[in-house]
Amino acid sequence: MGKVSLLIGPIKQLVTAKSMPWRYGDPILIIEDAGIAVDGDKIIDVGSWSSISRKYEGKCRILAEESLVTAGLVDPHTHLLFAGSREDELELKLEGVPYEEILRRGGGGIYRTVSATVGATDEELRRILLSRLFEVAKYGTTTIEVKSGYGIDPNQEIRLLRIINGSAANAPVDVVPTYLIHVPPRDMDRKEYVNAIIGSLDYAKDLARFIDVFCDEGAFTVQETRDILREASRRGGFGLRLHADEIAYIGCSDLVKEFNITSLDHLLNLPEQNTKLIAERGGSVATLLPVTVLSLMSSKRPPVKALRSAGVPMALGTDFSPNSWSLNMQYVMELATYLLGMTPPSKS
Numbered sequence: 001m002g003k004v005s006l007l008i009g010p011i012k013q014l015v016t017a018k019s020m021p022w023r024y025g026d027p028i029l030i031i032e033d034a035g036i037a038v039d040g041d042k043i044i045d046v047g048s049w050s051s052i053s054r055k056y057e058g059k060c061r062i063l064a065e066e067s068l069v070t071a072g073l074v075d076p077h078t079h080l081l082f083a084g085s086r087e088d089e090l091e092l093k094l095e096g097v098p099y100e101e102i103l104r105r106g107g108g109g110i111y112r113t114v115s116a117t118v119g120a121t122d123e124e125l126r127r128i129l130l131s132r133l134f135e136v137a138k139y140g141t142t143t144i145e146v147k148s149g150y151g152i153d154p155n156q157e158i159r160l161l162r163i164i165n166g167s168a169a170n171a172p173v174d175v176v177p178t179y180l181i182h183v184p185p186r187d188m189d190r191k192e193y194v195n196a197i198i199g200s201l202d203y204a205k206d207l208a209r210f211i212d213v214f215c216d217e218g219a220f221t222v223q224e225t226r227d228i229l230r231e232a233s234r235r236g237g238f239g240l241r242l243h244a245d246e247i248a249y250i251g252c253s254d255l256v257k258e259f260n261i262t263s264l265d266h267l268l269n270l271p272e273q274n275t276k277l278i279a280e281r282g283g284s285v286a287t288l289l290p291v292t293v294l295s296l297m298s299s300k301r302p303p304v305k306a307l308r309s310a311g312v313p314m315a316l317g318t319d320f321s322p323n324s325w326s327l328n329m330q331y332v333m334e335l336a337t338y339l340l341g342m343t344p345p346s347k348s
């Protein structure tokens with residue numbers, strides 16, 4: 001019988017992967033009445049409790065008879081780094097004031113968050129980010145993606161990426177930094193802006209794992225997105241992501257034909273036939289964000305059934321932002337059931 005530092009079991013239900021390490025599209029494995037053997041900081045075996053308890057003797061033991069045990073949760077889509085808040089705008093939204101009108105009133109909406117973020121010191125932003133990173137750990141999240149995006153000016157975006165990287169070292173969870181090209185500035189020619197963003201990619205190289213473009217009506221056009229993605233791919237070292245087909249379908253998800261896009265996110269207006277396009281191309285995940293479906297008060301839903309039957313892997317995220325203030329992935333899973341029609345095994 002092998003001696004290990006920790007045995008966890010019996011566990012009512014263990015959700016794990018069929019093969020390790022988990023790879024794109026791999027199925028999950030659910031074991032009832034399970035056990036886990038841990039030695040030092042490594043899980044060395046999982047299986048039924050009867051076999052684990054026969055094979056190993058643990059210095060410590062955790063009983064989990066009434067528990068469901070999963071791997072650490074991954075939140076793959078957050079806008080975690082911003083200063084200020086906009087809860088007063090919710091009242092206007094509920095009164096039916098259109099977002100464009102909120103934008104006009106005293107620089108509301110996203111531009112208000114941008115000026116609060118740009119006006120905050122590095123130290124203030126670090127403190128805000130770290131307190132949120134400690135909070136996510138309480139909900140069982142162990143890996144989190146954090147986007148820049150509230151700087152708009154490329155120099156500010158690089159500053160935010162530096163703060164994300166600097167804070168990651170002191171965070172209780174793993175942090176994946178993403179350079180988000182969020183919205184066009186109001187006081188600059190769009191073409192000039194896209195060129196400035198492209199120029200900043202060299203500085204983002206060691207600071208961001210992904211480049212993400214908000215491709216949509218009211219944000220960047222398909223052509224602008226294409227120009228940015230092309231330059232990001234040419235430079236290498238970045239994964240590509242898209243906020244796509246959220247507000248309207250303008251052809252953003254079709255960009256999977258031209259680029260290897262790791263993740264297409266939101267997809268409330270994804271045409272069903274494009275699910276096949278994404279599946280044929282392979283390698284892309286559809287990241288669905290049900291809290292945002294609520295906060296947009298939208299009747300639109302991502303085409304979950306079509307994505308499932310085409311075989312596109314789906315992920316869930318919080319999309320934490322001034323508009324969707326939740327860091328709780330368990331709540332996200334619950335909403336995915338009620339709002340998106342996902343079944344519990346498909347969310348695992």
Ligand SMILES: [Zn+2]
Pocket residue numbers: 077079243319
């Ligand atoms: Zn987002």
